[in-house]
Amino acid sequence: MTQPDFATVVSRWFQQHARDLPWREPGVTPWAILVSEVMLQQTPVVRVVPAWQAWLARWPDPAALAADTPAEAIRMWGRLGYPRRAVRLRECAVAIVDRHGGQVPDRLEHLLALPGVGTYTARAVAAFAYGQRHPVVDTNVRRVVCRAVAGEPDAGPVTRPADLVATEELLPTEPAAAALASAAFMELGAVICTARSPRCTACPVESICAWRASGQEAPAGPTRRPQRYAGTDRQVRGLLLGVLRDSTGPVPHQRLDQVWTDDVQRARALAGLVQDGLVEPAGADSFRLVGDGPSLPTADLTT
DNA sequence: TTCCGGATAT
DNA sequence: ATATCAGGAA
Structure with missing residues (x-):
């Protein structure tokens, strides 16, 4: 909590400028949020929205998906990419039914044990579905914290323990406020503090950004090694x-x-x-x- | 570390 | 042409 102002400013900006995404609407179940997080792994928001709606219309709870075949999950996944996610999500539903009575668990330890749920997704569900206070660090938050707090040109390709610590220190004490701040950090990275062309003039924390203060305006090279596709x-x-x-x-x-x-x-x-x-x-x-x-x-x- | 999709913006 | 995209697992 060395810089409570940072989270406050970004959260206030978020409450006014947040995109109207369906999984942010009130009443969305933990299962629906979990599905959104898995679909959003390495996949842009605009492509996930229709797939998420169709998926939940067909399988509104873990038991429904667990009762269907992997083949149907793969088909419903469509062309979202990384289709192993579809199989893992179904295995996840089976595990939720078997271990947790069909309810998405709210403990980090139990979430992490689910198939297809890693460090990011477990924390995202705990925070966004259950309002807990955890650092939620994805590629956006890594970039935002690395730039604005550390003043470095860009973040690394993966989340390191130090990234979790640095982000945790930014979170408000109150769990609900911390969860809101986590969503706000992600939104800032997705909409303003983007990888290639950051819109610093529209950024709510421009005046307190270490990256701006150091005069580094040009984004660095690739944070992830180039992934070829054609011919692979x-x-x-x-x-x-x-x-x-x-x-x-x-x-x-x-x-x-x-x-x-x-x-x-x-x-x-x-x-x-x-x-x-x-x-x-x-x-x-x-x-x-x-x-x-x-x-x-x-x-x-x-x- | 490497592999794992595929659409989109630049 | 290629970097990016709410990562996870072996």
Whole structure:
């Protein structure tokens, strides 16, 4: 609490300029907030909004998702990217039903133990769904705190323990105020203190920003190593999964062979999808999304 | 550390 | 063309 003014100023700005995002509306359940946080992992807000609404219309609580198949979760995920999130989110729903009676847990320790829930997401749910006081540090908050407080040109690619400490010291004592401040920090990084073209003239803390005071206006280079896509296994995985997603039930491997000419890379990509729990063999010559149809009874293997 | 999607803005 | 985007897991 070395700089309570910082959180106060940003929170006040947030209350006047916050984007009207659906998961911020009153009455949104912890489950809906958890779904939003998982979808928002490495995915821009504008792409998440429609997917979030459709997902919750179909599975309004963890039990509903847990009762459906991984295949349907993968289909509903659509083209959000990183489809393993869809499988993990369903596994998360199963764990919530099994361990917590179908209610999203409110303890950090229990949240962290859920599939697909890491340091950021656990703290985000604890703060935004349950109003607890935790530093919630995503890429936006890292950048904001690094710039405005430390005066450094930019943050690193991952959240370090020091980032949590630095952010925690900015939070108000009152839990509700701390949760509000966390949302405000994220919003500031997303809308004003952006990675490439920060809008410092519109920033509510311009006058107390260490980064501005040091005269560093130009953003630094990439904070994350460049991720190529064209020609990588990831592109091939996406193509394969696209065919399976748009089909019903098993797909003959001949159809999958058409998405990529390199046999070795295509086979490696398909094996990866199987390894990751997204795809499974169906009979001798076909593959399908996991759980997309009746599974073969193990007893039949004796015939 | 590396891998894991895919749309969008610059 | 490429950096970015409310990260997580092996």
